[in-house]
Amino acid sequence: MSAVPQTREQYSAHLPALHLLINLGWHFLPTDEALTQRGSTREVILKARLIEVLQTRRFDYKGEQYPLSPSGIDQIVRQVQALNLAEGLMAANERLYQMLTLGMTVTEFMPDGKKHQPTIALVDWHDAGANRWDVTEELEVLSTHGTHHRVPDVVAYVNGLPLAVIEAKRPDGTHVGQAMVDEGISQQLRNQRHDEIPHLFAYAQLLLAVSHTEGRYGTIGTPMKFWARWREEQFTDAQLGAWKNQPLNADVQTALLAGKPPKLQAYFRQLWAQPQLPTDQDRLLAALLEPERLLEFLRLFVLFDRKAGKVVARYQQFFGIRVLLERINLRRPDGGREGGVVWHTTGSGKSLTMVFLTKALVLHGNTQACRVVVVTDRLDLEDQLSRNFMNSGAFGSAVATKKDGEKAKVGSGRDLARRIGQGTERIMFTLIHKFATASKLPECYNSSADMIVLVDEGHRSHGGETHERMRKALPRAAYVAFTGTPLLKKDKTANKFGPIVHAYTMQRAVEDGTVAPLLYEERVPELTINEEAVNRWFDRITAGLSPEQAADLKRKFANKHAVYGAANRIELIAWDIAQHFSENVKKLDLGLKGQVAMASKLEAIRYKQYLDDTGLVSSAIIISPPDSREGNTEVDESKLPEVQRWWNTQCGQERRNL
Known part of the structure; x- marks a missing residue:
């Protein structure tokens, strides 16, 4: 009897999720109306809604505004519908993300007979009210081979595009010992397979699994173990309670309960007439799907990484970067930007936080002119960070190459001095020690307040003369230190870079399941x-x-x-x-x-x-490999430094084994 568990899901998670989303500003679209807009179960976008939104778009031409022509609208709709899954789900999803964030170029023939190619935004990122927010339930989607249907519980549409997919499960799993939301995550992963409904997930940007008392989120390709929990740092429980207990419009309530069993209808009419406390399911839904929050999250906190795949920020990255952006936009008495310390424990994604920050700096209007200098104190860290920046699209998304990452790395003190004084690179990487040489050269000076220095492992190597030389070369820069090492109250890191603006402790990371717990046993x-x-x-x-x-x-x-x-x-x-x-x-x-x-x-x-x-x-x-350029004073191999000699022996053994 499949109706019984379905009803239980509707009681505990499914209808409460829809109820909250409606109160957050989403328009409830009944399943049959959604199907009418789709045209068939094979289609996943709401074509009529997309056309409706595109009809409101305007573009400038010779000082006047023009609406999109029917031909221009058709060009966009055809491109959006024609996502190519032949290269894989990830490639198709990245292509759609580029359409969302960069807009789409169309060809229009103007009244003066000339051809014009404006770029049209699919989503208005700055005004939530300029978009259409639809949420529907039980979205029946035909599989790739037409052999069966899958039915995600809740799908959220922005301007006719299915950007969020939610599986809402009852708190008790159907399998003994299975976590509450694991079944929902498993269904999300299954449905992405090539023989299931990947064409829905080609559009989806956020995936959620909720079960009343718990909620986790990920994106396409996220393995189950990396689906994350969220801890809200802005919306209070009072705000959540206000959203949750806002009375539903009578017509909306009727539409939401239409076709449901009478007993279930009676239960929810009675429930919604009483005050309710927010649940963890509510906290996750509000944190990620409140319309303005969703726009901010999707625009600034999504990366496509060549090694890790698609990555969406965890809450400590989201709120840490938010605080940093506010801090960087404050001014010191000399006109320079303020900085500070981000203390995120080791293993919590500190390198990606730096990439997210750089992306946000590039996209924010008042920091678009900024240049970023990433400073480390070890060669292996410099290599790691430059790879992370390159793989995650900081050099231009899909067009970045290994050469771009290498070019961003400063080769010498003289090169650093030239780049500081005369360079135009948006991102560069340098070792702190190169300032010792660079600072002696007259060109190593830049008084711009649009220089932002990101210091990795800021608790090391920044207490002495080299740090002061860096400050002298970039006197008005904003200095932001990242560290994963626990800081003492009087730690010099905070003194050098400013206050701790955001902290994510080891204890919190263990509670979140971000890192494994460490047990220490002292052996003196x-x-x-x-x-x-x-x-x-x-x-x-x-x-x-x-x-x-x-x-x-x-x-x-x-x-x-x-x-x-x-x-x-x-x-x-x-x-x-x-x-x-x-x-x-x-x-x-x-x-x-x-x-x-x-x-x-x-x-x-x-x-x-x-x-x-x-x-x-x-x-x-x-x-990591020893630097073969250093420590060589003799030709005799036996007198090479011990580390380098060991490395050469090991490499030679590996080559012989091949």
Whole structure:
């Protein structure tokens, strides 16, 4: 009896979702009216609504405004309907997103006989009231091969385009142990497959799964584990309550309940006559689908990343960037822009936050003239950030190439000085240390207030002279520091860059499921080095010594301070790690692994050597390549620095194995 669970979904999630959306400003479109506008279950756009909106569009020509001709409207409708899924869902979706954000160019023949090609906006991003907001339910869509239909619970249309798809599920899952919204997410993922209804998802920008007490969101291609929760930082529960308890127009209520079982109609008429408290489902729907919020979110907080696919911002990125934009638009007494510190814990998407910020700066009218300088203190971080910017479209969406990313990286101190004083690049990447050379050159100066400096891991390398040289070269720039490291109240980062403008702590990230929880167990080397490991090490090292020499050596190591300073301290700790892992983890035979973070590449190499020597565990090193330009004083290979020699040996072994 499929009607029973469907009714339960309508009680708990489906109708409450529609009710709130209507109160947020969406027009309820009954299923049969939506089908009439679509033409058939194979079509997913509301063609009549799109045409209606396009008839209101105007373009300028020689100082006068003109409406779109029927031919111009037809050109847009045909392009919108003809999204090509042959290259895959992601490519089609990105093409539609470009149409939404960049507008569409049409050819118009003007009264003077000349041809004109205006760009027409599909969506008015600045005035929510200039768009048409429709929401419908039970949208029956024919599958690609015409073999069956799928029926998403709720679909939200902007100007006739299905931009949001919602699966509303009852709180108790149909499978034992399944999370409330997992079933809805699973359906969203299934429906995107090539033999299902991908033509609906070619248009969809936001996907939601709600179940009364819970809600998560993603976009096309988002794996289930990355569907995110939302914590609202603007709309209060009082505001949500006002939206939720706003009385429905009688005609709208009748349309919403039409065709539903009498018992269900009676239940909701009684429910909506009483005050209701907001649920987590309400919080997610309002956070993402309140019309003005949806326009802001889709315009500024969507990226197409070549590695990660399509990415939509998480709430800490959304609100952090909002605060930053407000901060950057404040002025200091010297006319420069204000800056600050963004403290988002490691693993929360800090690099993408920087990309989202750059996109927002480019699109906001009062920051469009700004140039962005991204400053790091390590070569591997510079490479990582430039890749993230390039992959995510910061250099021009689909046209960006690896060459664009490389060109944005500053090659030398002299190159940095030239770019600061005379360059026009919108984005450039540099190491902080290059300011030491650049600042000595006269051209390394730019007093513009439209320079914005983004500093990655701002808690490091910015306490001394090099930081001051950067400030001197760019005296009126806005300085924004990003860090994932917990900050103390008197931390110098805040003193150098301004106040902490937004924080996302490790505790909050763990609660959100953004990062895995970390459990710390302190093992202080001089107190907790395993006695057996120490004895085994002493037996090895004193094998060739006299009893007197061995006793003398043991006396030296009995001093806890000597252990810290001993050349073989790493070997002691390696033995302790190996034995602890072997006894407590390896014997479980669960395939579990461990990770040891080192202070340097050299330490990593030495730890591996000693771990291998124990014979208790196997290990591998993960490091970035050493800079082959540095540290070479001899031609003799045996005298190369240890790290570089190890790297060359490993690379040679890999080549031989190919």
